[in-house]
Amino acid sequence: MKPITIEDVARLSGVSRGTVSRVINGSQNVNSETRKRVLEVIEKLGYRPNQNARRTAGGRSSTIGIVIPMIGTEFYERLIKSMEEKLRAQWYAMMLFPVLKRDWLSKVMMHDIPNSEAAGMFLCSFDIEHLFSSFRKPFEGPTVLVDSYSPLYDSIYIDNELGGYLVGRKFSQLEGSTHVIMMQESIDSGFWPVFNSRFKGFQKALLESGKSLPQRNVHSYDFSWSAGALAARDIFDNDRPPFNIFAMSDLYAFGVMREAQLRGLRIGRDVKLVGYDDQSLARDWGITTVRQPIEQMGEKAVNMMLQRLERPGKEVESLCLKPEMVERESA
Amino acid sequence: MKPITIEDVARLSGVSRGTVSRVINGSQNVNSETRKRVLEVIEKLGYRPNQNARRTAGGRSSTIGIVIPMIGTEFYERLIKSMEEKLRAQWYAMMLFPVLKRDWLSKVMMHDIPNSEAAGMFLCSFDIEHLFSSFRKPFEGPTVLVDSYSPLYDSIYIDNELGGYLVGRKFSQLEGSTHVIMMQESIDSGFWPVFNSRFKGFQKALLESGKSLPQRNVHSYDFSWSAGALAARDIFDNDRPPFNIFAMSDLYAFGVMREAQLRGLRIGRDVKLVGYDDQSLARDWGITTVRQPIEQMGEKAVNMMLQRLERPGKEVESLCLKPEMVERESA
């Protein structure tokens, strides 16, 4: 009933605990005969080192934590997958801390993360400045910011302003009325404001070509498919074609598409539509969208972490990736 | 630079390490004056107990692990959210272990989970018998199976056969050709076979009313939206209306819907369509579907875990929840 300890292995192998420990930790200073014998006993007993004791005694953890604001979206699925791929190649284990409700943010930050004893931590899409002003710093070890930026940490993110700008440039050449569907973001939410950046770039491009966007053409909603349909309804009811709609997430774009179909409006003709993210649905539906190099971001994030783990004192680094527009039938 | 230890707190409070430990662990046997003083020092120093040492010394872990086969779907998002809700109410921390690639299953099982030192573990949608015959048992502590069943563990799941049966009964009254779109599931994949169960129930209902389903009307694909569209294309090309299609996931149903629209087929008339899961998209699109009590499953699963944590020796329990059909315009 009792768990098998290093002591048991030592006794049965006829060596000391120190030697067993060296075998476990892959030290070179072990006679290969001895190593073999110890390994056999470990196998026979089904011994597994107690990680807590190991870490307590000063050994290194080999799991990396990832904090993300949600699951259930293609963006994070792809991001996590690409990160895990590289992490596993380096023998790291991964654990995920999703913040599924806003109220739980403090619990994740003050309880889950400190308790995890991970070797390193990725914080994805969080606005670290606001976060760390409300919470005690949750993690002392190597930290890499993904999809957000701070001068105080290694960070990697995608240029959202550029993404919006690309769409804006395209839209400035189009006839008709221009509308934007985006998510309401509050400054102190603790999340990195991506929509606002996209909007900023978009508006910049419009201004450059002498156009402007009336406030009433900006539609702010929650983050859902239905919101896109709702916004579209509003637009179609109160303005006249041709419509140019920048749906700042493909999710919104799907809603717009659906609503347009119901009214017999032709996407790509009566309605020019551009989404954001290049989700698989956008590909299938022929939606013009902005592609973000998600996998690349994930891989480079892991690289940063590995380097930081190697040299904790090295200077902080940051990397900005570029999105690109993918032209399809919808615009 | 050095982390603050219980020793530091003890010294500054003028008590022994034992007393500090008692304060931390909420023991009643501490003078309230003493407690107050210790608490103040803890606060001032920003002391946080080292969880590894704590567990090494025999203290209880307060984090629960959840292993799931994927993220990025509404099903698991809802499931995890409902579980986390209850878990947090009991002061447990949660960590997630998604198995994003089939090849990683062994790493998660043999590395991540044993290393996690969680107090309990939920295994979601895994076929535990096949899993544990290929792997050494990954977790010794309290284990609860969610969305799958084994007589050896506490388990909670939803009756997929009944779900299929409900649809089958409906379809047996319909005119036209009947088709099924489902996912290919191999017996030894390690995942719980939900599609096969749904199919079994579906076929049973059909047989009861004297109908039968030709093998060529069963369309097996991977799990994606596009697969639904692909299957629909196949069906529309090689059979004639009216079509009755049981898409065994709403995801498939969306693909069918899209394909039907492209061809000018009217959903609900030329094409009777039933999905599975009652995702939010199904609601928005008026798709008849089978609703699974996901949140209920999550909550009850946590109840099981809490009870198991309380009384590790209690006898194994299992619970089967019932799905229901939600009738909308599509069928």
Added chain:
DNA sequence: CTGAAAGCGCTTACAG
């Protein structure tokens, strides 16, 4: 290459 020993930061009977 290996053992004996000190140490990691905590918990928990035990004795008072």
Added chain:
DNA sequence: CTGAAAGCGCTTACAG
């Protein structure tokens, strides 16, 4: 109510 002490399972100089 509290301290002194043994113990949790491991790691890692140190000495040989």
